[in-house]
Every structure is written in structure tokens, then in C-alpha cells.
Amino acid sequence: xxxxxxxxxxxxxxxxxxxxxxxxxxxxxxxxxxxxxxxxxxxxxxxxxxxxxxxxxxxxxxxxxxxxxxxxxxxxxxxxxxxxxxxxxxxxxxxxxxxxxxxxxxxx
Amino acid sequence: xxxxxxxxxxxxxxxxxxxxxxxxxxxxxxxxxxxxxxxxxxxxxxxxxxxxxxxxxxxxxxxxxxxxxxxxxxxxxxxxxxxxxxxxxxxxxxxxxxxxxxxxxxxx
DNA sequence: TCTATATTTCCATAAATATGGAAATATAGT
DNA sequence: ACTATATTTCCATATTTATGGAAATATAGA
Numbered sequence: 487x488x489x490x491x492x493x494x495x496x497x498x499x500x501x502x503x504x505x506x507x508x509x510x511x512x513x514x515x516x517x518x519x520x521x522x523x524x525x526x527x528x529x530x531x532x533x534x535x536x537x538x539x540x541x542x543x544x545x546x547x548x549x550x551x552x553x554x555x556x557x558x559x560x561x562x563x564x565x566x567x568x569x570x571x572x573x574x575x576x577x578x579x580x581x582x583x584x585x586x587x588x589x590x591x592x593x594x
Numbered sequence: 595x596x597x598x599x600x601x602x603x604x605x606x607x608x609x610x611x612x613x614x615x616x617x618x619x620x621x622x623x624x625x626x627x628x629x630x631x632x633x634x635x636x637x638x639x640x641x642x643x644x645x646x647x648x649x650x651x652x653x654x655x656x657x658x659x660x661x662x663x664x665x666x667x668x669x670x671x672x673x674x675x676x677x678x679x680x681x682x683x684x685x686x687x688x689x690x691x692x693x694x695x696x697x698x699x700x701x702x
Numbered sequence: 703t704c705t706a707t708a709t710t711t712c713c714a715t716a717a718a719t720a721t722g723g724a725a726a727t728a729t730a731g732t
Numbered sequence: 733a734c735t736a737t738a739t740t741t742c743c744a745t746a747t748t749t750a751t752g753g754a755a756a757t758a759t760a761g762a
Contacts, residue, residue, distance in 0.1 A: 492613060496607055515686040531751085536711080552758095554760070555707065555759045556759095557709065570678050572617075574697045578620075589697060591692060644739065644740050645740090662729070663738050665739065
């Protein structure tokens with residue numbers, strides 16, 4: 487992870503609509519949801535949704551795959567965990583002042 | 595944690611200078627560093643640094659305390675962990691598709 | 703091929719954010 | 733009070749980002 491990528495990923499979720507989309511996908515699991523499903527769930531106009539999905543994709547925080555006429559978007563769990571690790575990297579200079587915290591990681 | 599606060603916190607670190615400042619403080623530990631020390635380390639002009647420190651403070655990701663003429667800034671580890679938890683909340687709808695990942699948490 | 707539906711691109715406008723010099727404000731030592 | 737140093741505020745400018753309608757493009761079923 488480098489700082490430019492991290493800023494790009496953070497920027498991509500530092501916006502209300504996109505954070506909602508991302509969390510929805512994190513919770514949806516590896517299968518993901520179609521663009522239409524996301525737009526309907528979150529009440530976001532198609533062009534706006536498309537813009538936000540592209541931002542998230544471009545940052546690498548989500549994946550997309552085509553299934554017939556639908557495009558399914560899903561969280562990129564590996565990227566998410568890489569970002570979290572970057573934020574906490576060498577916390578407290580690695581001293582015992584810092585203890586482990588458990589969070590979520592999808593099974594391969 | 596609510597979405598507005600999360601977006602505010604993410605926005606505050608979704609910028610290269612501020613992410614550098616934040617990571618520096620996360621690594622510095624609970625004691626923190628003075629504004630001058632941060633500016634010198636990262637080569638940021640005083641007015642720009644002040645603007646960024648205010649952004650991080652306002653978002654709640656860092657604390658400040660005055661020590662004589664210096665102002666020491668430090669990471670708010672509790673806020674950071676709250677944000678990470680929000681991002682991964684109910685990951686994969688809580689199914690066994692998701693396994694725990696360990697990251698960093700400062701001891702009280 | 704025709705039609706319906708899904709999604710994206712184009713575009714203009716509106717709004718938010720970043721930058722750093724100069725001046726102002728604090729704090730402490732003499 | 734005077735001086736030196738630390739930090740913030742003010743301000744104008746430059747840059748980036750968000751919005752959504754209309755048109756374009758893709759996909760599949762009849």
C-alpha cells in the first residue's frame with residue numbers, strides 16, 4: 487500500500503452516497519448486488535449511481551462482473567483490509583502500548 | 595457511529611498531507627507530537643499545517659493539548675477503531691464467509 | 703430485427719476543498 | 733514591558749468534486 491492509493495481509496499468512501507454503497511456491498515457478501523438493486527435500495531438516480539460506482543471501482547474498493555444484462559458489484563475485501571492495515575501500521579511504534587483488535591475478513 | 599461522522603472522519607484523512615499527519619501520530623503513540631515537530635518532519639508550511647490539524651481535530655480523529663508554548667497533537671485511537679469497526683460492521687451479513695482479522699488498538 | 707430494460711457517458715452547473723503569505727494572537731523567558 | 737518563538741486566522745485564488753437530465757450504448761427475449 488502507498489499513500490496515493492490509500493488517499494484514493496479513502497476519498498472514494500469519504501462521501502455519503504459512496505459510503506452507503508460500500509457498506510451495503512460489504513454487508514451483502516462476495517456475491518454482491520446489481521447496480522439497479524443498489525440504486526433502488528439507496529434511492530440514487532442512475533447517472534449519479536454510475537458515477538459513484540466508477541469512483542469506487544477506480545479506487546479498487548469494489549469489483550464488478552457482468553451477469554446477463556445486469557452488472558454485479560461487490561466489495562473488494564482484500565483491498566479494504568489492506569487499507570485498514572495501512573491506517574494502523576506500526577501503531578504506537580510497535581510498543582506494547584498497542585494491543586490487537588479484531589475486525590472482519592472474508593474467507594477466501 | 596453514524597454516517598455523517600464517518601464521512602467526516604474519512605474526509606479528514608482522504609488527503610495526502612492529512613493522511614501523512616495522521617499516520618505519523620498513530621505511530622508516535624499517545625504522547626503525540628508538537629505542531630512544529632509535525633510541520634518540520636513533513637515539511638508543511640505553518641498555515642497549511644494549522645488548517646489540516648484543524649480538519650483532523652474537528653473530525654475527532656486527533657486530540658490536542660497545550661504544553662507550555664507548544665501544542666501537542668495525538669491520534670484518537672478510540673475514534674480510529676470506531677471508524678474501522680463501522681466500515682466492517684456486519685460484514686458478509688455476519689455469516690461464516692467472514693473471519694476475524696487482527697489490527698492495532700492502543701492499551702487504555 | 704424490434705422492443706424493453708440495464709447501465710454508462712456527456713455535459714453544464716453548483717458546491718466544497720486546498721494552498722500559503724501576511725497579519726494577528728498566544729506563551730514564556732528576561 | 734520587551735523579545736523571541738509557536739501557532740492560528742484571514743483572505744484570495746486555484747482546484748477538485750458532486751449532481752442529474754438527456755442521449756448513447758449494451759444485453760437479451762420475442
